[in-house]
Amino acid sequence: xxxxxxxxxxxxxxxxxxxxxxxxxxxxxxxxxxxxxxxxxxxxxxxxxxxxxxxxxxxxxxxxxxxxxxxxxxxxxxxxxxxxxxxxxxxxxxxxxxxxxxxxxxxxxxxxxxxxxxxxxxxxxxxxxxxxxxxxxxxxxxxxxxxxxxxxxxxxxxxxxxxxxxxxxxxxxxxxxxxxxxxxxxxxxxxxxxxxxxxxxxxxxxxxxxxxxxxxxxxxxxxxxxxxxxxxxxxxxxxxxxxxxxxxxxxxxxxxxxxxxxxxxxxxxxx
Ligand code: 13P
Ligand code: ZN
Numbered sequence: 001x002x003x004x005x006x007x008x009x010x011x012x013x014x015x016x017x018x019x020x021x022x023x024x025x026x027x028x029x030x031x032x033x034x035x036x037x038x039x040x041x042x043x044x045x046x047x048x049x050x051x052x053x054x055x056x057x058x059x060x061x062x063x064x065x066x067x068x069x070x071x072x073x074x075x076x077x078x079x080x081x082x083x084x085x086x087x088x089x090x091x092x093x094x095x096x097x098x099x100x101x102x103x104x105x106x107x108x109x110x111x112x113x114x115x116x117x118x119x120x121x122x123x124x125x126x127x128x129x130x131x132x133x134x135x136x137x138x139x140x141x142x143x144x145x146x147x148x149x150x151x152x153x154x155x156x157x158x159x160x161x162x163x164x165x166x167x168x169x170x171x172x173x174x175x176x177x178x179x180x181x182x183x184x185x186x187x188x189x190x191x192x193x194x195x196x197x198x199x200x201x202x203x204x205x206x207x208x209x210x211x212x213x214x215x216x217x218x219x220x221x222x223x224x225x226x227x228x229x230x231x232x233x234x235x236x237x238x239x240x241x242x243x244x245x246x247x248x249x250x251x252x253x254x255x256x257x258x259x260x261x262x263x264x265x266x267x268x269x270x271x
Contacts, residue, residue, distance in 0.1 A: 017081040026078035031140035032114035062098030118192030126199035141211040144233035166232035175264035179205040
């Protein structure tokens with residue numbers, strides 16, 4: 001059996017949480033990540049028949065039973081993941097009944113997966129239905145994106161359009177736009193269901209006055225999506241109170257999207 005501490009998926013989780021914490025996106029226990037793993041790869045590091053304990057899910061995840069995820073723990077600080085992965089992360093398999101998670105590694109101090117696991121698993125189900133290669137769901141509280149929530153209409157067409165205007169490459173990076181949910185109570189199945197519904201259409205979903213969700217095939221893709229939104233939101237917040245002299249026009253966005261060959265939300269432009 002190989003040493004789990006050097007498993008690429010554990011390294012990915014340690015590195016990305018460290019970077020996100022340093023960027024100020026994950027104060028205290030803010031944020032959570034789930035990463036769908038390949039059973040054969042996990043089997044090189046763990047005895048897949050050794051279940052440490054089972055943890056109730058609180059909703060039905062039969063659709064993805066048997067799937068294995070590495071997930072940040074609830075109440076755990078991203079700041080501490082790098083130094084102590086075994087307490088702050090866990091590897092769980094969705095049970096055959098779809099109602100429990102079988103702990104295979106981690107949450108060593110008796111902890112459990114993030115309180116946002118419903119939103120994560122429901123989002124995984126949605127993304128897998130439209131992109132079988134989706135692996136990562138990431139939630140965080142990026143500063144400028146959150147600031148923008150207080151001064152910009154929470155309308156997904158208008159919000160996406162403003163972000164697209166802020167950096168030339170935005171429409172190329174997230175041509176599918178950004179879904180937006182109003183403020184909702186977090187940690188619930190309802191916000192999970194609403195997020196998952198948006199995830200059928202978007203890889204990015206803003207939780208009004210709370211944070212953002214991103215989904216992608218790799219850690220890099222998912223992080224890059226959120227990072228690009230955050231950069232655009234930063235430019236917006238640095239300029240929103242100043243007279244706008246220049247802008248990227250909609251016809252230029254079309255030019256960009258067509259040159260880079262991306263399928264974009266044409267209905268989010270004002271053509
Ligand atoms: P958890 O500590 O349960 O992951 O919650 C953090 C968070 O960001 C809630 O939205
Ligand atoms: Zn949050």
